[in-house]
Amino acid sequence: MKGSKVLLVVVILATLAALVGCAAPTAAPATSEEAAAPAAPAEQAKKTYKDLVVGYAQLGAESEWRTANTASVQQAAEELGVTLKFSDAQQKQENQIKAIRSFIAQGVDVIGVPPVVTTGWETVFQEAKDAGIPIILVDRRADVPEDLYATYLGSDFVEEGRKAGNEMNKLLPEGGKIVELVGTVGSAPATDRFSGFRETMNPNIEIIDSQSGDFTRAKGKEVMEAFLKKYGAEITALYAHNDDMALGAIQAIEEFGLKPGTDIKIVSIDAVRGAFQAMVDGKLNVTVECNPLLGPQFYDLALKVVNGEEVPKWVPSEESVYYPDNAAEILPTRQY
Numbered sequence: 001m002k003g004s005k006v007l008l009v010v011v012i013l014a015t016l017a018a019l020v021g022c023a024a025p026t027a028a029p030a031t032s033e034e035a036a037a038p039a040a041p042a043e044q045a046k047k048t049y050k051d052l053v054v055g056y057a058q059l060g061a062e063s064e065w066r067t068a069n070t071a072s073v074q075q076a077a078e079e080l081g082v083t084l085k086f087s088d089a090q091q092k093q094e095n096q097i098k099a100i101r102s103f104i105a106q107g108v109d110v111i112g113v114p115p116v117v118t119t120g121w122e123t124v125f126q127e128a129k130d131a132g133i134p135i136i137l138v139d140r141r142a143d144v145p146e147d148l149y150a151t152y153l154g155s156d157f158v159e160e161g162r163k164a165g166n167e168m169n170k171l172l173p174e175g176g177k178i179v180e181l182v183g184t185v186g187s188a189p190a191t192d193r194f195s196g197f198r199e200t201m202n203p204n205i206e207i208i209d210s211q212s213g214d215f216t217r218a219k220g221k222e223v224m225e226a227f228l229k230k231y232g233a234e235i236t237a238l239y240a241h242n243d244d245m246a247l248g249a250i251q252a253i254e255e256f257g258l259k260p261g262t263d264i265k266i267v268s269i270d271a272v273r274g275a276f277q278a279m280v281d282g283k284l285n286v287t288v289e290c291n292p293l294l295g296p297q298f299y300d301l302a303l304k305v306v307n308g309e310e311v312p313k314w315v316p317s318e319e320s321v322y323y324p325d326n327a328a329e330i331l332p333t334r335q336y
């Protein structure tokens with residue numbers, strides 16, 4: 001009798017131990033959110049960077065900023081093992097549209113595009129949508145309904161314009177007459193940098209002329225030459241929507257016999273290395289940063305989108321403002 005009781009207790013204990021032993025691993029994940037879904041089938045279906053085929057319809061090679069952006073997109077693809085199909089549209093919307101259509105025909109997983117201008121994208125984005133290929137807007141916005149793109153990764157261009165306006169106010173406390181070199185007409189950065197600047201600019205500052213230099217150094221120089229011919233030394237400052245146009249304008253100002261940065265104060269946007277060098281040389285007063293190194297974040301978003309994960313509709317980049325006083329110190333650390 002005593003012996004059988006002991007046996008019974010032993011059996012019960014052994015059974016309990018076995019139950020705890022087996023139950024524990026299955027019970028724990030049931031309470032953990034991550035493992036709640038039957039891990040195997042769903043996880044295995046998810047793509048990794050190595051499976052990802054991406055089409056990137058780059059808009060051109062118009063500026064130092066763009067060169068850095070292209071390098072970032074290409075390098076990050078290589079580092080992550082993403083298959084990248086890259087095309088350069090030479091600043092022409094029709095070429096970007098052609099590239100997108102060709103990526104659709106090739107059946108890529110996702111398409112990245114910095115729209116050269118904001119309008120005219122609905123048809124081709126709808127074609128991508130119909131083919132089940134998500135569009136990610138990189139760098140520049142497009143004015144299309146939100147269901148035609150997965151997310152937008154890029155800067156707050158209005159804020160950059162506001163920062164530039166504040167910097168101009170500091171440079172011209174007594175006010176003055178300024179000229180403006182606008183970016184590509186109809187592009188998101190040109191439109192927003194134009195309006196943001198006017199939001200913060202002091203009323204004692206007058207914009208006497210404003211023309212497009214298409215974000216290039218050559219055009220920036222050409223338009224600045226025309227401004228100088230027309231207004232001469234009347235111009236107290238220049239606001240350029242990017243550094244390349246400012247660098248072109250600096251040449252024009254020097255050739256005209258005035259001192260850029262002194263006779264004509266200059267505020268521009270991007271913070272590329274060429275701008276740091278110009279600040280070191282005392283020819284540029286301020287550059288507002290616009291970050292082109294979007295490659296890694298782009299592929300992170302691309303993978304999430306392809307795997308059906310939630311992503312925000314806008315992922316803004318973090319940016320700063322730089323001045324001549326520590327430009328020499330910072331220049332060697334700049335990646336673009």
Ligand code: GYE
Nearest residue numbers: 062063065139189215242
């Ligand atoms: O500021 C300019 C480039 O879209 C933010 O395009 C970009 C702009 C950049 O050409 O240099």
